[in-house]
Amino acid sequence: MSTETISVNQDIRTLRREAAEAFQMRMQDQGTYVVRLLSSPGSGKTTLLEETTKRLGKEYRVGILVGDIAxxxxxxxxxxxATTAQITTGGACHLELPLVEKILPQLGQSSFEFLFIEDVGNLVCPASHDLGEHLRTLVLSTTEGDDKPGKYPKAFRTSQAVVINKIDLLPYVPFSVERAMADARDVHGDIDFFPMSALSGEGVELWCDYLRLLRNKMMSKCANSIPE
Known part of the structure; x- marks a missing residue:
């Protein structure tokens, strides 16, 4: 059996990075702050989105894209x-930007002030794919173990914030918030933490304040960059 090598003369990683940067800029120009959630299955991403949207939805237009295998x-x-669209991958373990851009119009023509992208539950593959988000947040549940940052370093290294969810279960599970934070800081020294219980609502408002602050900073930066 003969084989043939075809040279495409293109750097795929560069093309993907440029596409992600273009998407991020397009969202920024229309005033949309994009937040992407990564986690293992069952960490509470959807419950976190429910509680976040209940609060931010009173002030902002919120859109949500949800990624699942089935x-x-x-x-x-x-x-x-909130206005929501499902992205069903049919087996793929992560979302990619072309799929996000394909499904995004299902949210309608109106622009959003916050767009949340819930990735497929997985701490490996999603970390290697840029969706053009402004904020990548990793949701770590207390039921998973406090050594996850060291085991899955790329997921934590490429995230800007960590939600430590299900703190209401701390009396019942062998999980140390302090150890998890220290482990994550060994991987990424400049990362923000938000211990909370999305189920009870404890700590969610601080997370929402953080999102408000980041979007306000983005909008101020956009305003300052407009030539007079």
């Missing part, structure tokens, strides 16, 4: 709270 159950949970 079913539209998460979109059904979130759609009463």
């Amino acid at each position: 079913t539209n159950r998460d979109a059904e949970r979130l759609s009463p709270l």
Whole structure:
């Protein structure tokens, strides 16, 4: 059996990075702050989005893209709270930008002040793909173990914030918030932490204040960059 090598003379990683930067700029220009959530399955991403949207939705237009391998159950949970579209990968373990851009029009023509992208539950593959988000947040559940940052360093190294979820279960699980934070800082020294219980609402408002602050900074930067 003969083989043939075809040279495409293109740097795929550069093309993907440029596409992500263009998407981020397009969202920024229309005033949309993009927040992407990464985590293992069952960490509470959807519950976090429910509680976040209940609060931010009172002040801002919120759109949500939900990534799953199968079913539209998460979109059904979130759609009463915000304009939501399901991205079903059919087996792929992560989202990629072309798929996000394909499904995005399903949210309608109106622009959003916050766009949340819930990636497929996985701490490996999603860390290697840039979706053009302004903020990448990793959701770590207390039921998973406090050594996850050291085991999955790229996911933490490429994120700007960590939500330590399900702190209401701390009396019942062998999880140390302090050890998890120290482990994450060994990987990424400049990372923000938000211990919370999305189920009870404890700590969620501080997370929402953080998102408000970051979007305000983005909008101020955009305003200062406009030539007079």
